[in-house]
Amino acid sequence: MKRRPYIRITGFMDQKEVSAIGDLYPEDSLGHLIMFGFLMSQKTLEGQQNKYPFKYPPRESIVNLFSRHALGMNIIHYNTDNPDGLLLQLFSMVGIYWSGNCLRGDFDGFQLNISWPQPSVIEKFRNRTNERKHFTLILQIGSKALQEVDNSPSKLADRLKDYEGLVDYLLIDQSGGRGELLNINKILDYLRAIRDLGISEEINLGIAGGLSRRTVPIIGNLMSEFPDISIDAEGCLRDSNGKLDIIETALYFLEALKVYK
Numbered sequence: 384m385k386r387r388p389y390i391r392i393t394g395f396m397d398q399k400e401v402s403a404i405g406d407l408y409p410e411d412s413l414g415h416l417i418m419f420g421f422l423m424s425q426k427t428l429e430g431q432q433n434k435y436p437f438k439y440p441p442r443e444s445i446v447n448l449f450s451r452h453a454l455g456m457n458i459i460h461y462n463t464d465n466p467d468g469l470l471l472q473l474f475s476m477v478g479i480y481w482s483g484n485c486l487r488g489d490f491d492g493f494q495l496n497i498s499w500p501q502p503s504v505i506e507k508f509r510n511r512t513n514e515r516k517h518f519t520l521i522l523q524i525g526s527k528a529l530q531e532v533d534n535s536p537s538k539l540a541d542r543l544k545d546y547e548g549l550v551d552y553l554l555i556d557q558s559g560g561r562g563e564l565l566n567i568n569k570i571l572d573y574l575r576a577i578r579d580l581g582i583s584e585e586i587n588l589g590i591a592g593g594l595s596r597r598t599v600p601i602i603g604n605l606m607s608e609f610p611d612i613s614i615d616a617e618g619c620l621r622d623s624n625g626k627l628d629i630i631e632t633a634l635y636f637l638e639a640l641k642v643y644k
Contacts, residue, residue: 386551386587390639393420393617394438394627401450410453418456421445425463437625449489462496470504492519498527505549521552536576543582556591564593567604589613596634602642
C-alpha cells in the first residue's frame, strides 16, 4: 500500500521545537503526514560529536525529541563513511530506539542519506524487522547518486528499479541540506522518468532543495502532475549560526500547508 505524502522538517535539536511545529497541525487532518527529521551520522552513532553540533544531536538524546503527534512521523536521517557496515549500523540504532519509550512506536524509520546502498542490505534489514509493518524506509537520491547515473532521468529510473518493494519513499535532493534551490524543470524530468517506469505506483516521491517560506510556493508547479509529492526542508530554515530558526520553520510549514490545500 502506498504511503501518505509528507511535509518534513529536518534538523531538530530540542523537543520544544518539535512540539511548536506539531501544535500548528490539527491531529484530525486528512492531508499530509508531518515528518520530523533527526540527523545522525556514523560518528554520532558511535558516541562522538559530529562536526556540525547544531544539526546532529547526541545519540542518547534523540529518543527524547520524538513527537507524539497523531499524524507525526519520527525519522532518523543516517549517513555513514562505511556503507559496507550499514546493516550492522542500522541494527545498532534499532537496538537503541526500539526500547523504553519507543515500544509505543515513536520511532518510525530511517532515511538513508547514502549513495546507492546495496539493495541486498535493505532487503535483509526488511526481512529481519518485518514484525514492524509500518516501519518506514526513505532513500535519498542526492547529488552524488545523481552524478553516478550521469544526471540522466532515464538512467536514474532504471537504477531505482532495484529498490522497488524495499523502500517506501524516494527523495530527490541535490542540495543535501545546503539550501541550494532545486531546479524545477530538472526535477520534473526525474519525476516523469520514474513515473513512466511505473515505480511511483507503490513508492511515494519527494523532493528537497532550498525550500523555505519564500520558495515553497514553487511546488505548486508540480501539483498538476504530482499532487501527492512529499517535501523536505532543512538548510534554509537555519540562522547564521547554523541553528534551526523556529520562526522561519513555522512560517515554512504554514506556507506548505497553503500549497497543498
